[in-house]
Amino acid sequence: MIENSNAELPIENLSLSGTRACDSSLNWLWRSCKKLKRLQLRSCEGIGDTASVSSFVECLNGLQEVELRTCRTIVDRVLLKLAENCKSLTSLLVYDGGSKEGLLQFISLSRCNLLKVDLRLPLDLDNNHLLAMAENFNGLSTLRLQSCCLITGEGLKTLAVAMSNGLEELALIHCDVVKREPGLLATLGQNLRRLRKLDLSHNAMLVDKELISMLVSCNNLSELNLRGCKRLSNVAVVSMFKSCKHLESVDIRACCGIEVEAIRVICSEFSSVETDTERAA
Template sequence: MRGFDRINAVLPDELILEIFRHVESKPSRDACSLVCKRWLSLERLSRDTIRIGASASPGNLVKLLSSRFPNIRYVFIDERLSISLPVQCRKRRRISRGSTSSGRFCHGSEQSVFGDDGMGTGCLSDSGLATVGDSFVKLEKLSLIWCSSITDVGLRSLAEKCKSLRSLDLQGCYIGDKGLAAVGECCNFLEKLNLRFCEGLTDTGLVKLAIGCGGTLKLLGVAACAKITDISFEAVGSHCRSLESLSLDSETIHNKGLLAMAKGCSALKVLKLQCLNITDDALQAVGIFCLSLESLALYSFQKFTDRSMFAIGKGCKKLRNLTLSDCYFLSNKGLDSVAVGCSELMHIEVNGCHNIGTDGLKSIGKYCPRLSELALLYCQRIESDGLSEIGKGCKFLQALHLVDCSAIGDDSICSIARGCKNLRKLHIRRCYEVGNKGIIAIGQNCKFLTDLSLRFCDRIGDEALISIGQGCSLHHLNVSGCHQIGDAGIIAIARGCPQLSYLDVSVLQNLGDGALMELGEGCPLLKDVVISHCRQITDIGLNHLVRKCTVMESCHMVYCPGITEAGVATMVTTCTRIKKILVEKWKVSARTKRRAGSIINYLCVDL
């Protein structure tokens, strides 16, 4: 019945609040708040997270937001964020008719606000940080990303007021030892701490933090802190017995620090290291003492060998995720020992480890039956049949990434297709021995495949995509640089993959308007399209595509000589949800620029 309220008269506040807490999408929450004043008030009460930019006066914005959202527990402040969607944030002045003046606006939970003088300082100051502590009394998580004006004074003030703080991210903040020591002294419930690029810190501050928060600290990240040495990690090993995750990128840490940490932090589950001066002696200690380790990532290690991997394989039986990047002295024997000892492995990435070849990969296939994701990047020693054992033994494989593996060919892909029928994601880039045969096998066997990327694989043509279109229902497809693919292959995808939402066909010289017309008819859910460097596509095909694909959000179309000013204008007027268009500047008319200047970009990237 018109005019009758079927919701507000029945639902209590508590139930509406609970519903709002389960709405994760911010646009959806914003829409709910516009229903009525009651919903606006309740939605504000339900919010526990705000994101603030620092491109104007974030201190003023903190005061405003604290009055509107009293139950905030997580504050994210990032000086890299800019102003975008407008919502009025201060009293509007009355403007006479004909006046050209306009008020200043901000986005209430995403961005920043101008100061009273309309100029703004451009960064969060110590006083602004003190306001955070005063305003958000329930604060548990705080992220200060690249807030370069924060000093020890502001951090101490915050620490004294927010004693229930559990997570603190200081990435890129030039704070010193006194501020960090204050956090250790006051925030005795701190569990997570990120100190990446905090260049002003020394051992003094981190040692005091470890002493103060050692009983609760579970996650620690340190990178590019040149003044932090082994002394700090000896303190971490002595006091942080509950540490579960450590991310360390340092040229000043040696074996002594990592040995102390490994011996003291036996509960460690996640370890990510990029330390040029660490050798086998320290990494062996990880295998001996960190028996609960589940995820291990080693980057750019030049002083450790298979001896470390023997210890990891022998001791870390719970290991599930393994990343080895640019570990030049690691060979098949080391990978074999991990595969034999760590049968729970589910995710493996091998990147630029030039001594690992086919034999190491075969060990993974034989001894790691639960493997669900495998990434092989720049592995030149893996032969054409290198994935044969993976196909035989890893029946649960769902994602495979191959980049610049020059010897891997159709035999390997056929093995995966026959054995890994649960495959959902296949990404291949610059593997020039992979051709139609392997991809046809994927289409015939891997019926659950939804994400396919075949970038710059110049032996793959229309036959492969026809098989994929007939056998799979793709959501994402990238065939950029596969110059043998033309209209026939893309038409097969259009007719067989109605759920397609992302398509990159850039640098396909044989692709024409016919394919775009078929895509418009068969793939109405397309949101993101890349057609750059397609010289045969014209306004005709583009117009048909955009009129059918009404939910399109982005389109890259640089270096397409057949697309003109008229085509760009049609896209702007037809696609009501478009958020980004990448095109040459001279193809944008003055009228189009006035209408959609904020979403048009002129820089060609990622091709």
């Protein structure tokens, strides 16, 4: 009886897990959700039967945020439907399950003004995707890449040049390219001077020299995440505060090479910032 109802649900955020291609009940759900702004799909193998697919397309029109986590069997279809039917999308997250061709097609065909892209695709993201983003997504303000093994410095440099005037947040989490290509971070820093948030966490081989060479150019940083960067030392911390005068948040958990003396420097710097703020107030 419910499935035959034409009632529209006032739902803006929808999160589904474990859906299958044979789920006919999804037809009613998609048909009833015309006000969706955020859609999360986790470990999903389908978006419903044949009738459900057309209803799914109808609810994409106003979507602003989409998250696809471990949805390898449907990611191509969903991305293609988004590219064809959604102009309002501003944020896309795809983790653990993608398709090189499907993702490249989405980037090339999409007509939306994406502001945030967050990808964890170890074997499904390469330089072709970065070059396509540099051409079509130059309005990005946030780019987060995790465990992306196939990208190289060439792709990242091209991307940095294209996004030099707008990118405010960059994450290269557990990305081999950071250790493979000395000097890469320095080049990124020189091109991305408007960065306010930088996440280089879990790059265990990142050394002081490489980090410092980037921070020299990133004078506007307010947040810096270095969690799990085991080879950094006290030298990096001292340089951090010399270059970045606007830091408000620093994460150095699991940084074994940073000692108590450097922690005191951080505490002292943040205490000074708080005192100056109180005086201004």
